[in-house]
Amino acid sequence: MSQIMACIDGSSASPAVCDYAAWAASRTGAPLSLLHVLDRKQFPSEKNFTGRISLGGSQKLLEEMAELDARRSRMALEQGRLMLEAAQQRVAETGFSQSTTRQRHGDLVDTLADMEGEIRILVMGRQGEDGDSVGAHVGNNVERVIRTLHKPILLTPASFRAPRRILMAYDGSETTRKGLALIASSPLFMGLDCHLVTVGEDNARNRNLLEEATNQLRGAGLSVQASLLQGHVDSALRSYQRDNDIDMIVMGAFGHSALRQFFVGSTTSSLLRSAEVPLLVSR
Secondary structure, three states: OOEEEEEOOOOOOHHHHHHHHHHHHHHHOOOEEEEEEEEOOOOOOOOOOHHHHHHOOOHHHHHHHHHHHHHHHHHHHHHHHHHHHHHHHHHHHOOOOOEEEEEEEEOHHHHHHHHHHHEEEEEEEOOOHHHOOOOOOOOHHHHHHHHHOOOOEEEEOOOOOOOOEEEEEOOOOHHHHHHHHHHHHOHHHOOOEEEEEEEOOOOHHHHHHHHHHHHHHHHOOOEEEEEEEOOOHHHHHHHHHHHOOOOEEEEEOOOOOHHHHHOOOHHHHHHHHHOOOOEEEEO
16 A cells, blocks of 8 residues: 655654654555665765775774774664654654654665655655755755656645645646646545646636636535736745745646756746745656
C-alpha cells in the first residue's frame, strides 16, 4: 500500500513535517513512514586513506583517522535514530499512532527514487539542515527531488496550521491538470474550500479554461471559488493567498515550455522561496 513518506532531518522544519505528514495520513487513511537518510558522501561507511601514505602519514595515524571517521558515522547514525524516535513521538501526540520509522545510508534523492513505488505523497521541509540560517534559500535537495520523483510533494514551512482553504494555481498545463485531478479524487482535500486561480489575460481561452476546471472540481463535490487575475504570476498568487487567508497552495512543477521539463518552473521556484504556507507540487 502506498504511504505518506516524511523526510526527517535535523532542521527546524522537522516538527512541522511530522505534523503535516500526520494530517495527510489521517485524512487519506494511508500508512505513515518517517524516513531519515544519512548522507553517504558526508558519512561514508568506509574511507580509504592509503593514498595519503605518500604524503608522510604514519600507519598509526591513518588507523586513527579511519577509526575517528567510523566513530563519527556511528554517532551520526545514532543521532538519526534518535531523530526518528522524536519524530514518531511527535506524530503520536497528534493522535496518529501507526507510524513506522526507516533509516537509510546513501543519497537522499537516489533513496527516494528507489522507494518511489511506495510513495503516495512525499512530505519534506522547504529547507534542510543547512538552509536554516540562509533566509529564503531553498534546500539543495528540494529541486533535485522535484525533478526526480513523479509523486505529489508537500513542501512545508517551519510551523503547522491545519489547512482549511487551498489555492490551486491553474494554467492548463499537464502538471496542473494532474494537480486538479489529485484535488478532485483525493480525500486529502474533501471538505476544504478550494480557490481556483488562473493568472493571465481576461480572454475567452482563460475563461473557458477556468470554467472547465471549476466544473471538474464541483463535480467531485468540492466548494470552489474561481478567479481570473491579471499581473505578474508570483506576486498575484502571493497577494491572493494573503488576502484570502489560504493555508496551502497546489501547483504544477513545470509550465508549458518544453525547456522547463529540465528545470522546476520559474513560478514554482519563486513560490518555493517565498511562500508562507505549504506548497503541494504535482508532477
